Amino acid sequence: MAGLHSTQPARVEESEPLRSDANLAGRTADPVPAPRSEPVDAPGGAVDIGTTAPPPDGSPSRAAQQAVEAMYRAGGRLPRPSETRVMIVANQKGGVGKTTTTVNLAASLALHGARVLVIDLDPQGNASTALGIDHHAEVPSIYDVLVESKPLSEVVQPVRDVEGLFCAPATIDLAGAEIELVSVVARESRLQRAIASYEQPLDYVFIDCPPSLGLLTVNAMVAGAEVVIPIQCEYYALEGLGQLLRNVELVRGHLNSRLHVSTILLTMYDGRTRLASQVAEEVRSHFGNEVLRTNIPRSVRISEAPSYGQTVLTYDPGSSGSLSYLEAAREIALRGAPARQEGNQ
Template sequence: MAGEKNRIITIANQKGGVGKTTTAINLATALAAIGERVLIVDLDPQGNASTGLGIDRRNRELSSFDLLIGSHGVAETVLPTAVPNLSIIPSTMDLLGIEMEIAQQSDRVFRLKRALSSDEALSYSYVLVDCPPSFNLLTMNALAAAHSVLVPLQCEFFALEGLSQLLETVDQVRRSVNPRLDIQGIVLTMFDSRNNLAQQVVNDVRTHLGEKVYHTLIPRNVRVSEAPSYGKPAILYDLKCAGSQAYLQLASEVIQRERQRKAA
C-alpha cells in the first residue's frame, strides 16, 4: 500500500489452543532477529504473550486496556523485552471489562486503529496483534486496525470448519469497517509428521486455499511448549530446535510476501 509506514498484522483464530500466541511471540522474535523493529500488542486478557516474553504482571502498570480506553498512548504503554528490537504493549485482566468501558462509544471498533496511527507506533516496521480466542470487541479492534490477518491453524480434524467461519468474519470486517484488510497467510501449526490425519489436513487446506497457505509447517515441539514457562521465545530458549527453525523460516516467508506485495 502506497505510503504505508508500518505493517499491522493481526494474528487471529476464534478457536483456542491453535498456537496464536506462540506464533505471535516467535514470529516477532524472528523478525526482530533479522533487524526489523517489531511491536506486539497483547489484546488477550490472559496476557500469555506478555508472560511468554518475560513481562512480570507486577510491571504492567499500563497496558493495552489503557491504550483502548484512550487514557494513554503507545509511547506510555510500551515496554521493552529481552529481545533486541522487540517491544510489547502488555495485557492485563482489565481487558475483560473493555466492553463495559467503550461499548457505547461510536468509535468503539476503531480505538486500536487510532492508537496505532501515532508517530511512536509508526516507528515500528511490524506491529503484531495477538487476539483472544473468541470474536469480540477486542478482536474487532484488532481486525479494524490491521492491514492483514495471519491465521494459525492446528492440523486437526475440524480445522477447515473453523477456518471457514474466520474467513467469513474477515469478509464481513472488510465490507463493514476495513476495506484494506486481507489474508496475510494461513500457518499450519502443531504438525506431527507421524500422524496421517495431520498430513490430510495439510493437503485439504492447501487444496482449498492454495497460495494463501505458508509453505512452512510448524511442528509439535516440546522445546517450543517449554519456552513460555521461562519467559522466553523458543528462538531464545533453544534456537536449534525444530520449532525455532520453523518460525525463522516463517519469518522469511512473511518478509518475502511483503516484498512481493510492495512490488505488485
C-alpha cells in the same frame, strides 16, 4: 471440509515421515551443533523433543543470532517493508498456537533486524508472559490505551532478550474492556488510532487476538490490513474457521477495505501421522497461496519456552521449532516486499 471431519483419527506410521521446507532449511543451516536425544530435528515436522542441554538462564542468546546469520548466508538478508505491516493473528478456536505463533514470528523478524511491536489483546496475557513482560494489574497496559485513551508509547515495553522487539502488555482489566467500550464513540477504531499516533518507527505490528470474535478482535481487524490464521494439524482443525472468514468479510465491507487474509500457518505438524498430512493437504487445496510452505512442528521446546518467559528462538535456538519459525518469518517478509527491495536490509 466434510471429508476432513468424517475421517477416523490416524495411527502413527512406521515409514519415513514426509519432509517439509522448514526442516530441510534447518538441516542445512543449523548453526548450533549440540548433543541431542532421538529424534534429532526430525524431518517433516515429527515431534521435536529438543536438545539434551539444560534450559538457558534467560540471558540474551548469541546462539539465536547465529541461527539468523546462518540463514543470511544461505539466502541473503531480509528486506524491510516500505511501510509498517500490521498483522492480526486470529482464530476463534483455542489451542491452535495463536499466541505462540505471534511471539515467535515477532521475535524471528526482530532477530532478522526488523523493529517489531507485539500488542497483547488477549485478557489472559499469554503473549506478555511469553515475552517476559510483567503484566500484573498495576502495569500500564493496552487496556489503558483502549478505554482511557492513554498513548500507546506510554505502555510499550522493550523485550529483554531480543533487540528491536517491543510489547504492549495485557492485564486482567482487559476482560471488561468489551463492555466498557460499548458506549464509547467510534469504539471499533480505538486501537487503529492508537497505532497511527505511535511515533517510533516500526516495521511490523503483531496483534494477538483473544479466542473470540468480539469487540477486541474487531478493533484489531480495523487496525490492520493482514490477517494471519494459525491452523493446527489436528482433528476438527477447520471447525469454526468459516465464521472467522465471514467476520473478516464483514469488517472489510463496513470498516476496513484493506483487510484480507494474507497468511495461513500450519502448526503442531507431526509428519508421522496420516491425519496431519491430510489436514495440510485440505488446507493447501482450499486456501492455496495464502498457506506458507513452512509447517511448524509439534515441539516440546516450543511448549516449554513460555514458562521461562522466552520465545523458542532464545530458549532453544537450534531446535526444529526455532528454525521453522525463522523460516516462516522469512517467507512472510519476502511475500510482503516489493521485488526491487529483495536482498536489501
